[in-house]
Amino acid sequence: MHIAILYNRDHEQLEDDPGREARADVMRVASALSEALTQDGTQVDLIPVTDSRLEFVDVLARMQPDLVINLCESVAADSRAETIIPCLLDMLGLPYTGASALSLTLALHKDKAKELLKARGVSTPGFARVDRLEDLDAVDLPFPLIVKPAREDASVGITSDSVVHDREGLRRAVDTVLRTFHQPALVEQFIAGREIYVPLLGNSPRRALPLSEIRFGQFFADRPNIVTYAGKWEAGSPEYVNTPSGPCLLTDSALEARLVQTAMDAFAALEGRDYGRVDLRVTPEGVPYVIDINPNCDLHPEAGFAKAARSAGIDYRTLARQLVAIALERHHGHPTARRKGPGAPRLPDSSNRNLLPGRAGVRHRARRSRASAE
Template identity: 55%
Template sequence: MCYQRGLSMFVTILHNHDHALLEDDPGREARADVVNVAAAMADALSGGKRRVLVKPVDDVTSVADALGDAPDVVVNLCESLGADSRGESLVPAMLELAGLCFTGSSSLALALSLHKNKAKEILSSRGVPTPRAMVIERVEDLVTVDLAFPLIVKPTREDASMGIGFDSVVRDRASLGKAVSRVLRTFHQPALVEQYVEGREIYVPLLGNAGRRALPLTEIQFGAAFADKPKVLSYTAKWDTSSPECLDSPSRLADLPRGLQQRCIAVALDAFEALECRDYGRVDLRVDASGQPWVIDINPNCDLHPQAGYSRSAQAAGLSYQDLALHLIELAQERHHGHQARRLAGPNAARRAAAPHRDLLGRRGGLRARADRRRRPAE
């Protein structure tokens, strides 16, 4: 198996290092935090026969360089590249091309979950409950919105509550227009206008592939700071740790009637599978007054900070942070062992799949040389 080369296992932890790239980055705090996660992971994985390197990356070239020394397994913590959230799916795409063993979901699953409208299309087509929504690309198109108020307006392809504030929840056309303009202007991307679901906010952390299971569910406890405000986990509530919203929205283990808990888990598993997520992740739900869970967000690359909800749920299930880190690596190795490139290795293997990996990233010089040869006859 990929991890048994030599005596030790060589683990590379990749994380984005792009929080200081933009002067005015609306997601700066969220992007900065991943550095702490990488350090905690490195701490948890160091020891035994593992050699662990932490590699910050901020563009495609730095990812290629970071992979040059062929790690046995990559812990992929990248949530963006170059301060652009779309870069999140480019990193696993490069890992896939290089044939490397890595933790977490594929580039396809990460791209689909990031593009909330695409994720919702797939969920709806499979009958997984998700609130009705529309995508608005220009303010002129606001007249086409035919959803009933209240609505919530969010950037179509961001994460970590970027762009979410109290004024994202709108109850009339004038505030809808303002919220949509704000998203278009700040994030330079379409706005998702979605039916706002009043009700409890429940998170379902999922772990594993064959035999996937839910870890203990958590719930956001909206306190006094939300008394006459919409109960949303805004960017401030998530990242400004001294704000009343943050102090008043702790996440706790959810105490749910058994039937509701089972419904939440079933919906979350369906959503996770619909997007082909794998290894670990979290599905966020709002539960309406009738007890129906609605999927509002799928996080295949959820926050793995030791103090974040996912790790605390793992702990409640008896997995220490170190157990969790080691288990994520095991899951990646199990998947990779069955990877097509490995299965095809042998006398009749296709040439493309025979090598341990195709080293596409390491042979940029070679690719250029071939391109030069092709051009020569025309010279």
């Protein structure tokens, strides 16, 4: 089998990049997956996406791998561009892991995702999108509130100052988002309670891996209990040290079932595929609220998803192989590799096959002088 791992290598492109650490982490994930899969005769090629020239399209068109593992979370250090990657892979007719362009777009546009969740009856905190400071006059939500960039993930843009308790603090936090990230701000009701993550694996059937929970340490005794960007990416910082994740210990089986069902409903609403994670805040009364949906969540061996898999008896190499099998089965209707070449039989369409009708009508771009495939 021939697998291509597509990942963004753009963390050094911007001099002032508020998401640099998150972008750099993708390279480590790509390396770990490559090592896990380069066994049993599998050929694995690492293909970086470095800038907006998109040279990887020509590389993949020539390579024709059996599967693309899509780890690309940004293009040219812009996370909003991650949604074009599945479009280009669909254009090439190549099977790939994880979310479609639609799912990534919905998850990236947090306000639209929340509108969809509300329409589906999935509980999520009340919210408002703010495009200009003048729009704040129309925001009518009870304090406390939390302010986030509306088009980022991985806790980018979230600090302890993101939780606000009055109009003055709200204006400052929204102004920071608008000026720093040049995108709308999402103003959301802050839900006090536990922060619990539900990792999901598979399609039909889909199952929840063991749940995990953030343990907020002493540092947060007089601070909002939230996972900031520093808490997620800046090892050694007080936020990082005081927000370890661990197994979620629930004695109430009905509550656990409610959390899993809420996560399943949210993931299905955004048409998530293969694997992902849904983040919940749970009130002391046991009411879950969806605060984020991660269709292509972090697959680093020490990240939460892989840890949850290990808790379920799935080591990292087995997890990598399962992700490959799940994506191939969804694409082809069975997990075996596609047979290529003249005279190869066409596989019957499955109900969830995500393909353009053939490649005959696709005109490949002119070959560039240097393909970035190292």
